[in-house]
Amino acid sequence: MSTVYGPLDVTRRSGLLFDFQARDLSLTARTGQVGVFGRNDTQSVGVIDANGVYGPALPNQPRFIAIDTDGDGVRDAVALLLEPATTNLVEQNCTVGTSPWTFSGTTPTNAALSLAGLSWCLFTSASTSAARQTIGTFATAGGKAYSFRIKAAPNTTGFVTGDVWILPVFDDTDAVARAAVKATVAADGSITFTSSVGTIISAVRIGGGAYEVKGQSTTVTAAHTHAIYANDGLGFGGTATAYYATGFQVEDRSDPTSLIVTAGATGSRLADTLHFPFNAPPQAMTVYVKGIVRLTDFTGDPYFLDIGTQGGAAPHFFVYTAGDVGEVHAEIHNTAATSSAVLPGQGFGDTIEAVGILNADGSVSVAGCKNGGTILTGGASASQAMPSAWSSPILQLGWGDGGAIMAFAYQSVRVAAGVVPLNLMRATA
Amino acid sequence: MTLTTFALDGTAIEDLGLSLASLTGLHDAPTRSPALVQPALTYGQRALSIGTTIDLRTIGFRLNLPATSFTNRQALVDAFVARFNAQVELVSADAPTRAAHGVLKSQVGSTPGKLFVNPVYQADIAFICPDPLWYDLNPVVTNVPAATTVALPIGTGPVRRLAITVLGTTTNPIVIILRDQTGTEVQRMTLTAPTGNLGASNWATIDCDRFTLLKSDGTDLFTAKWLGATESWFHLLPPLTYAIECAQTALRVTHFRSYVA
Numbered sequence: 001m002s003t004v005y006g007p008l009d010v011t012r013r014s015g016l017l018f019d020f021q022a023r024d025l026s027l028t029a030r031t032g033q034v035g036v037f038g039r040n041d042t043q044s045v046g047v048i049d050a051n052g053v054y055g056p057a058l059p060n061q062p063r064f065i066a067i068d069t070d071g072d073g074v075r076d077a078v079a080l081l082l083e084p085a086t087t088n089l090v091e092q093n094c095t096v097g098t099s100p101w102t103f104s105g106t107t108p109t110n111a112a113l114s115l116a117g118l119s120w121c122l123f124t125s126a127s128t129s130a131a132r133q134t135i136g137t138f139a140t141a142g143g144k145a146y147s148f149r150i151k152a153a154p155n156t157t158g159f160v161t162g163d164v165w166i167l168p169v170f171d172d173t174d175a176v177a178r179a180a181v182k183a184t185v186a187a188d189g190s191i192t193f194t195s196s197v198g199t200i201i202s203a204v205r206i207g208g209g210a211y212e213v214k215g216q217s218t219t220v221t222a223a224h225t226h227a228i229y230a231n232d233g234l235g236f237g238g239t240a241t242a243y244y245a246t247g248f249q250v251e252d253r254s255d256p257t258s259l260i261v262t263a264g265a266t267g268s269r270l271a272d273t274l275h276f277p278f279n280a281p282p283q284a285m286t287v288y289v290k291g292i293v294r295l296t297d298f299t300g301d302p303y304f305l306d307i308g309t310q311g312g313a314a315p316h317f318f319v320y321t322a323g324d325v326g327e328v329h330a331e332i333h334n335t336a337a338t339s340s341a342v343l344p345g346q347g348f349g350d351t352i353e354a355v356g357i358l359n360a361d362g363s364v365s366v367a368g369c370k371n372g373g374t375i376l377t378g379g380a381s382a383s384q385a386m387p388s389a390w391s392s393p394i395l396q397l398g399w400g401d402g403g404a405i406m407a408f409a410y411q412s413v414r415v416a417a418g419v420v421p422l423n424l425m426r427a428t429a
Numbered sequence: 430m431t432l433t434t435f436a437l438d439g440t441a442i443e444d445l446g447l448s449l450a451s452l453t454g455l456h457d458a459p460t461r462s463p464a465l466v467q468p469a470l471t472y473g474q475r476a477l478s479i480g481t482t483i484d485l486r487t488i489g490f491r492l493n494l495p496a497t498s499f500t501n502r503q504a505l506v507d508a509f510v511a512r513f514n515a516q517v518e519l520v521s522a523d524a525p526t527r528a529a530h531g532v533l534k535s536q537v538g539s540t541p542g543k544l545f546v547n548p549v550y551q552a553d554i555a556f557i558c559p560d561p562l563w564y565d566l567n568p569v570v571t572n573v574p575a576a577t578t579v580a581l582p583i584g585t586g587p588v589r590r591l592a593i594t595v596l597g598t599t600t601n602p603i604v605i606i607l608r609d610q611t612g613t614e615v616q617r618m619t620l621t622a623p624t625g626n627l628g629a630s631n632w633a634t635i636d637c638d639r640f641t642l643l644k645s646d647g648t649d650l651f652t653a654k655w656l657g658a659t660e661s662w663f664h665l666l667p668p669l670t671y672a673i674e675c676a677q678t679a680l681r682v683t684h685f686r687s688y689v690a
Binding site (some may be wrong): 049372 | 440511
């Protein structure tokens with residue numbers, strides 16, 4: 001009698017210097033290097049699963065999340081999420097029927113629904129009632145990122161239809177909305193979103209027929225007090241007489257990150273950090289990174305990957321993104337700093353494949369591809385001497401020596417010896 | 430990249446400069462050879478239900494190499510043969526989210542055109558997959574809130590690499606219950622700390638494939654006798670469907686579904 005089924009092995013390939021696949025759910029690369037991960041805080045809703053349900057992430061526990069990479073509504077891919085430190089400025093963001101939230105209409109009911117791993121509040125305000133949360137004075141005048149979660153409320157015939165206006169960033173001092181989202185609820189409970197002020201950058205399904213909306217406000221004024229309104233009665237109105245909402249988040253940065261649940265104070269998350277040992281010496285090589293972009297603002301040139309340093313010291317070879325339009329760059333610092341760039345035009349939610357090539361003559365070239373489309377390639381930079389050794393034997397993900405941290409959901413990171421075109425570096429994910 | 434035919438380790442064969450002429454073995458249910466027994470005083474043989482020998486899966490395909498010259502032909506051959514040195518992940522456009530894992534069994538080439546006149550080349554390639562099942566490329570990640578029963582989707586074959594992460598709690602013991610589609614308990618794992626408890630900032634990972642029970646700090650909790658003496662690792666096998674629950678704390682369950690054909 002033989003065994004019924006043999007072992008399921010992960011794929012082993014020869015010729016690769018490094019091969020990390022998030023779908024292995026391990027920080028051990030297929031080529032054997034063991035990653036060192038850090039984020040010394042607890043995130044009560046740090047991981048979203050295949051059902052769109054939020055679950056906790058404990059201190060120093062990497063966040064392997066399920067994501068929908070092709071927009072078909074199925075979260076069938078797994079990625080390792082690395083994000084910068086941030087703070088949710090909204091207190092009691094899942095329990096809004098609690099001080100410091102105040103209301104001129106009906107106070108929402110806390111814990112009216114438990115769904116998708118979150119506690120939901122039932123809003124029954126008509127358009128003349130304001131649900132208001134003062135979230136305090138912003139430290140800078142930059143763009144403000146927001147997010148919230150919303151779900152249609154059932155009634156005896158299906159769902160309560162109509163418009164819900166959420167004003168996630170409202171300048172109380174000037175009495176002007178800096179972000180305003182109209183959620184239109186259909187009879188089947190589906191919701192469509194339009195932005196009246198600011199920009200919606202993502203509106204996706206989560207568990208139980210709910211939605212997660214992320215966006216950016218217009219520029220806010222420093223030293224003003226800001227608030228959140230729902231079905232406000234301040235010119236936007238709203239016709240839906242009942243709906244569920246939760247997970248309000250406003251961050252003092254350009255792009256929204258994953259949800260932080262708060263209580264009687266603002267809530268913060270530390271940065272995710274991850275690096276691997278990398279003992280292969282400098283040589284002609286190709287690095288490949290695939291994942292989901294969680295940024296629209298690439299100020300500070302956050303890195304996808306950096307080989308050879310943990311602090312920006314030369315010699316090192318890195319692939320990064322830059323500019324408001326998300327160019328992909330490959331760059332080496334040795335006797336000189338030379339780079340190559342392409343412009344796939346990446347944005348929030350795009351699947352990006354970025355390739356950096358270190359050529360045998362010390363020059364670099366680059367390739368990029370967005371959402372499986374056309375592969376763009378950049379010409380080789382000026383040549384220089386190939387380094388004899390890296391600054392340190394390390395491969396770092398998700399950081400930038402200018403202080404910017406990449407917000408990126410990594411699916412695949414590969415390094416191959418030699419010069420390999422992007423389409424031959426691809427990993428199924 | 431949209432996969433249109435077949436991929437080797439995530440690279441579409443078209444990207445290797447090749448095209449597919451034929452393909453076999455994708456949807457074959459592996460041959461089973463059950464052990465048979467002739468019971469006394471009855472007609473006919475019966476299959477013993479405790480195990481079945483299952484054949485390997487063999488996937489065969491013919492590749493066309495549209496070579497433009499003889500040196501180009503050699504370059505194309507080099508490009509795909511270089512992929513065959515180790516175990517290869519095979520993915521078809523029929524199910525681009527599933528993979529079989531095979532090693533090269535044979536590669537036989539032929540030149541349908543006039544030798545050294547027409548450089549076109551064909552290669553008949555066979556892979557054998559010691560494990561005949563197709564598996565999810567990406568695991569299913571499921572959050573299980575405390576005291577909540579959550580379904581675990583499965584395919585047409587047994588679930589593999591089932592791992593249950595028990596998220597930090599100071600409750601002791603921790604009882605994880607597996608139920609079938611009728612709600613009947615089919616298995617349970619009781620984790621009891623001999624002293625103390627798991628702790629709110631720690632987690633424990635139960636790997637039902639490797640038969641390990643490890644705390645986040647590396648402590649071997651199986652050796653420390655946390656698992657109930659009469660209990661064993663969960664095993665999910667169709668045609669049952671399953672749901673999991675834990676009254677004491679939240680879980681995160683990851684698993685790969687498998688498919689027979």
